[in-house]
Amino acid sequence: MNNKHSRTGxxxxxxxxxxxxxxTKGVHFSLRDKLAIIELLDDFxxxxxxxxxxxxxxxxxxxxxxxxxxxxxxxxxxxFCSTYHPSRSVDSDPVFSAGTAVDVPVMTLFGKSWDFQVSxxxxxxxxxxxxxxxxxxxxxxxxxxTLVFDAEHxxxxxxxxxxxxxxxxxxxxxxxxxxxxxxxxxxxxxxWQIRQAVDTVRNRFPDADFGIHGHNDADTAVANSLAxxxxxxxxxxGTINGIGERCGNTNLCSLIPNLALxxxxxxxxxxxxxxxxxxxLSCRVAELTRVPVIDNQPYVGxxxxxxxxxxxxxxxxxHPGCYEHIEPKWVGHRRQLVISEQSGRxxxxxxxxxxxxxxxxxxxLRQLVEEIKRLSSQGYSFDRAEVSLELLIHDMLGGPGKxxxxxxxxxxxxxxxxxxxxxxxxxALSFGGKMRFRRQFSEHPVAAxxxxxxxxxxxxxxxxxxxxxxxxxxxxxxxxxxxAWVNLGPGGSSRAMVVTAASQQTAQCLAVAESYRWAWFSAxxxxxxxxxxxxxxxx
Numbered sequence: 169m170n171n172k173h174s175r176t177g178x179x180x181x182x183x184x185x186x187x188x189x190x191x192t193k194g195v196h197f198s199l200r201d202k203l204a205i206i207e208l209l210d211d212f213x214x215x216x217x218x219x220x221x222x223x224x225x226x227x228x229x230x231x232x233x234x235x236x237x238x239x240x241x242x243x244x245x246x247x248f249c250s251t252y253h254p255s256r257s258v259d260s261d262p263v264f265s266a267g268t269a270v271d272v273p274v275m276t277l278f279g280k281s282w283d284f285q286v287s288x289x290x291x292x293x294x295x296x297x298x299x300x301x302x303x304x305x306x307x308x309x310x311x312x313x314t315l316v317f318d319a320e321h322x323x324x325x326x327x328x329x330x331x332x333x334x335x336x337x338x339x340x341x342x343x344x345x346x347x348x349x350x351x352x353x354x355x356x357x358x359x360w361q362i363r364q365a366v367d368t369v370r371n372r373f374p375d376a377d378f379g380i381h382g383h384n385d386a387d388t389a390v391a392n393s394l395a396x397x398x399x400x401x402x403x404x405x406g407t408i409n410g411i412g413e414r415c416g417n418t419n420l421c422s423l424i425p426n427l428a429l430x431x432x433x434x435x436x437x438x439x440x441x442x443x444x445x446x447x448x449l450s451c452r453v454a455e456l457t458r459v460p461v462i463d464n465q466p467y468v469g470x471x472x473x474x475x476x477x478x479x480x481x482x483x484x485x486x487h488p489g490c491y492e493h494i495e496p497k498w499v500g501h502r503r504q505l506v507i508s509e510q511s512g513r514x515x516x517x518x519x520x521x522x523x524x525x526x527x528x529x530x531x532x533l534r535q536l537v538e539e540i541k542r543l544s545s546q547g548y549s550f551d552r553a554e555v556s557l558e559l560l561i562h563d564m565l566g567g568p569g570k571x572x573x574x575x576x577x578x579x580x581x582x583x584x585x586x587x588x589x590x591x592x593x594x595x596a597l598s599f600g601g602k603m604r605f606r607r608q609f610s611e612h613p614v615a616a617x618x619x620x621x622x623x624x625x626x627x628x629x630x631x632x633x634x635x636x637x638x639x640x641x642x643x644x645x646x647x648x649x650x651x652a653w654v655n656l657g658p659g660g661s662s663r664a665m666v667v668t669a670a671s672q673q674t675a676q677c678l679a680v681a682e683s684y685r686w687a688w689f690s691a692x693x694x695x696x697x698x699x700x701x702x703x704x705x706x707x
Contacts, residue, residue: 179433180347180403182316182379183209183420184218184412185453187248191413192459199230201456206235209408210243212449213437214420216274216314216403218246223266232270242437246274246316251304254292258303268308275308277301278318278351281336282325294332301336302343309344316403317345318381321353326365334372347377347403352392355383355415359395366399379403382418384410389418394426397433408453409461409468421450421468425499440498447500467499474504476551478512481505485518506551508544513537523558525565536564546667547645553665555656559686571688572597572625574681576605579613579674591673595620595681599628614640617677621684635687640680642672650675654683 186202189195197205202219209217219235220228235245249267252258259265268275279301280286286297301317308315317340319325325333340348350369352362362380369378380396380403382389393404404427410419427433428443450468454461463471473496475481483490488503496502505515513533520528539560540550550557576596583590591613596605604624610616618634625632636657643651645667652675654664664683668675 177433178402179397179427179435180215180379181213181420181424181435181438182216182218182246182349182403182405183214183407184248184381184405184417185209185407185457187218187220188413188417189407189411189457190220192411192416192457195411195457195459197227197457199227199234202227202231203234205408205453205456206240206243206245208449208452210240212445213242213435213439213442215243215436216246217243218248218276218405219272221248221267222270223263232272236271244274244314245272246276246314247272248276248278251277251279251300254290254296254300258307264304268311273313274316275312275314276316276318276349277304277308278320279304279336279340280321281319281333281351282321283329283332284324285321298336298339302339305340305343305345314346315344316347316349316379318349318351320351322350323352323357323361323365324354326368330368334369337369337373337376341373341376347379349379349381349403349405350396350401351381352383352389353381355385355389357392358386358388359391362392363395363399366396366401370400377402379405380418381405383412384415384417384419387415389416390422390426393418393423394431397427397431409450409457409459409465411457411459419465421446422466425467425494429494429498443498444500468501470504472496473501474506476506476508477510478515481515481518482512485514506554507540507557508549508551516540519557520561520565523561525561528565532565536561539564543667547647547649547651548667549651549665553653553663555654555664555683555686556666559664559682559689562689571692572599572628572685574678574685575603577617577674577678577681579617579671579677581671581673582609591616593617593620593677595624597621597624604628613673614676614680617680618684621681625684625688629688632688633691635683637680637683640676642675652676652679654679656683 186197186205190197206217219231222229222232247270249264252261252264280290280297283294286292286294290297305315305317319336322333337348378401380393380401382392397404404423406418406420406423408420410416424438428438447468450461461469463469466472473492475484475491480491505518507515507519516533516536575598576594578594580592582592589611590609592609593613593616594607596603606620606624608616608620622634637654638657639655641653645651649667650672651665651667664679664686666675666678666682668678
């Protein structure tokens with residue numbers, strides 16, 4: 169295949185989340201996890217999914233057995249394995265035999281292309297390493313539709329001994345490799361170095377198909393991959409959300425939109441409609457890997473299209489292009505204008521319209537701005553707590569529908585009474601002027617206050633459903649006050665917050681009470697409907 173790609177050329181996407189991503193500290197895939205991720209990647213339109221190394225562990229062995237019973241819609245499955253061990257032969261290495269004994273269309277073998285690695289790690293003659301690579305690939309050539317060779321440490325090897333690294337590439341191509349992937353295994357290369365190396369290889373082997381496999385140790389993996397594609401490589405390897413060993417791999421969630429939206433490259437299955445599922449894919453994989461999406465991750469992070477500064481918000485409302493490089497919906501995201509002590513009347517007015525309150529006069533807007541700034545000076549953080557902001561607006565503007573007003577709440581420690589962890593919780597709510605009061609003694613005040621709130625609220629509204637509280641935290645501020653956070657479902661994306669000068673337990677109970685009040689108004693009046701219009705990534 170002649171690999172002379174133009175600016176509108178085709179790029180092949182190769183995902184290694186299940187193999188390289190599994191090397192992330194703290195990531196442990198079950199068989200179910202791997203099958204779920206394969207289904208997600210197939211639906212999205214990844215060309216090749218590297219499933220793992222057959223025989224290396226029980227999970228991967230079971231996965232390849234299960235994959236033999238399944239048919240994918242778009243993607244092809246690749247198995248991964250090393251070339252055979254130097255102490256063995258191509259027919260006698262049990263690890264190599266097990267790794268290649270799979271019924272999948274793509275086989276990816278890796279081998280050393282840096283003379284230093286051959287001498288220091290394998291400790292064999294350089295020529296012997298070339299022979300092993302050629303024999304291993306020739307063995308697989310007869311058994312698989314597509315054969316990929318990952319040239320480990322290629323860029324380091326090309327710098328120190330270019331003749332040897334190029335000899336490895338030549339041997340791999342002569343043995344039948346369909347793609348030779350140039351690996352920045354240590355992740356320390358810069359884009360201009362990658363481009364120079366790719367130019368060298370492409371000039372030497374103009375008709376071959378090459379790939380790029382980047383690690384992010386210098387925070388340049390995406391840029392390096394773009395430079396390689398610009399230089400003419402056909403395949404790009406990476407992981408969803410950039411997970412991987414050490415600092416991770418090339419982040420496909422950044423690379424794919426850059427290729428499609430910035431550079432004009434085509435991908436076989438990634439249509440604009442599928443690209444609009446990118447954030448959903450990122451979030452779902454994050455749930456399965458138990459590695460949260462970083463808030464400021466480009467394109468898919470929670471803050472990717474979030475605006476806080478008053479000047480920025482005012483400009484974005486006039487024209488989004490003032491502070492956004494693409495339309496959020498292209499990658500399945502949304503614009504978020506957060507309110508904080510930096511916000512002005514324009515931001516508050518936009519928030520009120522989004523909540524269904526309509527337009528308000530300048531005096532009302534100014535009062536809201538001043539109250540937000542006053543509370544922020546006490547430790548409130550409305551840009552991190554949408555729930556608290558909506559409740560504040562409702563309380564100040566007198567939203568429609570009767571609801572509970574918090575008249576009194578205390579949580580006092582009672583040391584010396586049977587246990588040092590006993591608390592007296594007192595709660596008073598009013599409903600349209602009608603007061604309801606409860607007192608309870610408990611060793612678990614957060615759980616107790618939830619039961620008290622639910623009881624009082626259901627006396628007024630039998631159909632009231634309590635909010636899904638996932639976590640309650642508290643922290644001490646510099647001024648000694650306590651700030652409590654409540655993470656609410658689904659996904660923990662909505663957070664209610666309250667600041668109090670009392671104890672940690674009182675702060676937590678107050679935050680829970682505010683969450684219940686918000687749940688009441690939200691159910692009645694549709695508050696918060698905009699906060700959940702797009703999938704929330706795991707916190």
